[in-house]
Amino acid sequence: MAPGWHRFVLENGRVILTLLIGDVLETLPQLEARIDAWFLDGFAPARNPEMWQPALFRQLARLSHRGTTLATFSSAGIVRRGLEEAGFGIEKVAGYGKSGT
Numbered sequence: 001m002a003p004g005w006h007r008f009v010l011e012n013g014r015v016i017l018t019l020l021i022g023d024v025l026e027t028l029p030q031l032e033a034r035i036d037a038w039f040l041d042g043f044a045p046a047r048n049p050e051m052w053q054p055a056l057f058r059q060l061a062r063l064s065h066r067g068t069t070l071a072t073f074s075s076a077g078i079v080r081r082g083l084e085e086a087g088f089g090i091e092k093v094a095g096y097g098k099s100g101t
Contacts, residue, residue: 002021006018006019007019024056025051028056036068037069038071038072042074044074045074045079061086070083
């Protein structure tokens, strides 16, 4: 998929999926919305340290509301601490990976 904003309207408008493909630190500041659910696919901080910055966590918090959920494959300490400092509650759940959690 090409970089940029991609919006998909599903279920007769009941579900709107917006994909932002590109540098998250450049695209999120442009977004004005209330997000119900986040899925961050930015690789582990060791492979993509530019993404996992305090600016990212501030933008996620700015766009979220009390019931917003967030999922990411990364359970690295920098990600957990950054999300907690931005006001997110963190819960690690079983999933896929080397440890199975």
